[in-house]
Amino acid sequence: MILIVAGLLMSTGTLAAPSTGDVRWFLNAAKYESARGFVATVFKNGVLSLTDLDSDQLDRFDSVFVPGGHATMEQYPTNAAMGRILLYFHQNAKPTALICHGPAALIGAI
DSSP: OOEEETTEEEETTEEEESOSOOGGGSSSHHHHHHHHHHHHHHOTTOEEEGGGOOHHHHTTOOOEEEOOSHHHHHHSTTOHHHHHHHHHHHHTTOOEEEOTTGGGGGGGGO
């Protein structure tokens, strides 16, 4: 099964994120670098951008899960790529789950 978790597409070692390099959501730069190290270890195929995913690539994914959090409220409502992905999943009747602040991402799909 392939999922989008915390705005990240997870597929056999591949990670796709709406943005990279945003240190604001970490206590400090060291915590940010630690998280980047974890991602590099777990997702050996590198990081992709959500904007680079087209419909053919999205078809490989079974579902999408968007959790909440303050970053979700700030980044997802205006993220056109996330809106496009959510709209694609809706139009193709694929499971979509959004919790806490996650539904804010739906604004981009309108």
